[in-house]
Amino acid sequence: MLRFAPSPTGLLHIGNVRVALFNFLFAKKNNLKFFLRIDDTDKERSKDEFIFSIIEDLKWLGIDYYKIIKQSERVSKYRDMFEFLKRKNYIYPCFETEQELSLKRKILLKQGKPPIYDRSALNLKKKEIESLLQSGKKPHWRLKLDEEPINWNDMIHGQITFNNLSVSDPVVFRSDEMPLFTITSVVDDADMGVSHIFRGDDHITNTAAQIKIFKLIKSKIPIFGHFPLLKSMIGKGLSKRSNSFSIKEFRSKKIFTIVILNYLKQIGSSKSIEKIEDINSLIKSFDLSKFSKNSIFFDPEDIKRLNSKYLKSLDIEKVKETFDINFDSSFWNIIRSNIDSIDEAQEWHDLTKEDFMIKEKIIMENGLKQLISKCIPEKIDKESWSLWTKNILENYKINRKELYITLRLILTGKKFGPSMNDLLTLIKKDEIIRRVELNCEEKN
Numbered sequence: 001m002l003r004f005a006p007s008p009t010g011l012l013h014i015g016n017v018r019v020a021l022f023n024f025l026f027a028k029k030n031n032l033k034f035f036l037r038i039d040d041t042d043k044e045r046s047k048d049e050f051i052f053s054i055i056e057d058l059k060w061l062g063i064d065y066y067k068i069i070k071q072s073e074r075v076s077k078y079r080d081m082f083e084f085l086k087r088k089n090y091i092y093p094c095f096e097t098e099q100e101l102s103l104k105r106k107i108l109l110k111q112g113k114p115p116i117y118d119r120s121a122l123n124l125k126k127k128e129i130e131s132l133l134q135s136g137k138k139p140h141w142r143l144k145l146d147e148e149p150i151n152w153n154d155m156i157h158g159q160i161t162f163n164n165l166s167v168s169d170p171v172v173f174r175s176d177e178m179p180l181f182t183i184t185s186v187v188d189d190a191d192m193g194v195s196h197i198f199r200g201d202d203h204i205t206n207t208a209a210q211i212k213i214f215k216l217i218k219s220k221i222p223i224f225g226h227f228p229l230l231k232s233m234i235g236k237g238l239s240k241r242s243n244s245f246s247i248k249e250f251r252s253k254k255i256f257t258i259v260i261l262n263y264l265k266q267i268g269s270s271k272s273i274e275k276i277e278d279i280n281s282l283i284k285s286f287d288l289s290k291f292s293k294n295s296i297f298f299d300p301e302d303i304k305r306l307n308s309k310y311l312k313s314l315d316i317e318k319v320k321e322t323f324d325i326n327f328d329s330s331f332w333n334i335i336r337s338n339i340d341s342i343d344e345a346q347e348w349h350d351l352t353k354e355d356f357m358i359k360e361k362i363i364m365e366n367g368l369k370q371l372i373s374k375c376i377p378e379k380i381d382k383e384s385w386s387l388w389t390k391n392i393l394e395n396y397k398i399n400r401k402e403l404y405i406t407l408r409l410i411l412t413g414k415k416f417g418p419s420m421n422d423l424l425t426l427i428k429k430d431e432i433i434r435r436v437e438l439n440c441e442e443k444n
Contacts (some may be wrong), residue, residue: 002026002027002194003033003188004020004023004058004065004291005038006020007037007039008038008054009050011047011053011057011248012053013246014055014308015230020058022227022286024065024281026106026286029286031357032196034066035067038051038068038071039071041071043076057247060247061257073366074187074188077188078187085141090144092169092218093122095121095132095138096120096121102119102120111165115168121139121328126333132280139175140171140174141177142168143209145167150162151161154224155223157226159203160207172213181206185210186217194222195220198226200228201229207266216274228292229295232297233298245298255304255392256322258313259304262282262306265301267298269292311336312336312339314336316329316333319342323395330425331348334418334419334422334426346432358439360433361438362406362410362439363440366443368392368396369441371396372392376436380425380432390425404420407420409439411439
């Protein structure tokens with residue numbers, strides 16, 4: 001059993017989806033179940049709109065799951081765990097304010113020591129705790145770690161060990177007794193029988209504490225794998241709060257889902273990102289041993305380039321399976337080697353239709369406009385461009401390249417694009433005549 005557990009506090013970004021994809025691919029390859037867990041216990045930041053967006057993004061990507069659970073609907077389970085841990089003295093109350101804790105961390109850092117909680121709350125006597133509670137102070141609660149080393153064989157990093165309380169006793173319940181991720185995740189994973197957990201390596205310290213909790217509640221400990229986080233090209237982590245590189249953004253840019261899935265599956269591994277495989281091949285070839293332990297830098301230009309390359313390789317029927325377009329095969333075969341996106345193809349398609357005008361008319365020497373109109377061939381086919389330009393050049397002194405660019409600008413408003421031999425066949429003769437008449441004029 002595997003799961004993907006996003007918090008609905010922002011849009012899914014490319015890093016989130018990489019975690020979802022790895023869990024999905026591993027589950028599919030090993031015939032295991034995979035579910036979606038919405039970590040929405042933070043009532044202030046969690047929003048329904050982000051839940052809907054997460055579900056829609058995963059559906060668009062083809063990452064399916066057999067059910068959804070929401071942590072907001074499991075609060076009674078966390079309450080039971082709170083009472084159990086408190087009764088067993090596995091957690092203890094702490095009354096320091098955030099400002100006091102921040103000051104303690106700063107002092108330790110100045111002394112060159114790790115900013116580990118000093119456990120001063122454990123020195124409080126029962127009467128002191130009662131007095132603080134009676135005064136209205138509400139404690140947060142920390143898990144009491146012991147001297148026993150915490151270790152596991154990580155499926156990416158290999159053997160990981162935490163010795164001699166090398167991490168702080170983690171806060172597991174807030175002062176309002178709202179459970180934090182360290183606890184809720186364990187409760188859910190234990191209840192659901194999660195066997196494997198793959199997530200970012202920013203969770204390694206959390207995993208150490210959670211393994212301790214799994215042991216305390218006598219639950220089977222899942223197998224863990226921690227992947228290096230994706231970073232932007234300037235070295236910053238990706239964030240849901242900033243909506244950086246969100247899936248919504250890639251959808252709006254009409255990126256193929258299979259391109260995104262291939263890129264995320266191959267980046268950071270020993271495999272090339274250039275080859276695009278179908279989903280069944282991605283599942284079959286998924287191999288955790290191929291992934292690096294080092295940081296990975298995400299360049300959105302790679303996806304843009306790969307999408308362009310993949311788009312150019314498809315016939316029109318394949319494109320229509322993904323996008324709602326009204327291109328025919330003749331247009332597509334002419335245009336596809338010269339475009340990088342569906343939007344660019346649509347722009348060229350619109351360009352070949354009637355009523356096209358450029359913003360500023362082309363100004364040309366006297367006599368050229370009349371000759372251009374006069375030389376337009378009777379029949380528009382693949383030979384028309386050569387015939388048209390040949391007749392003009394034979395009757396007017398103008399540089400060949402200059403003529404080609406001038407005619408292309410008159411007809412398309414662009415200096416570059418598909419071969420005019422082919423492109424001209426997509427424009428009706430009456431429209432060619434109209435564009436010449438309206439899009440250029442001779443000097444006074």
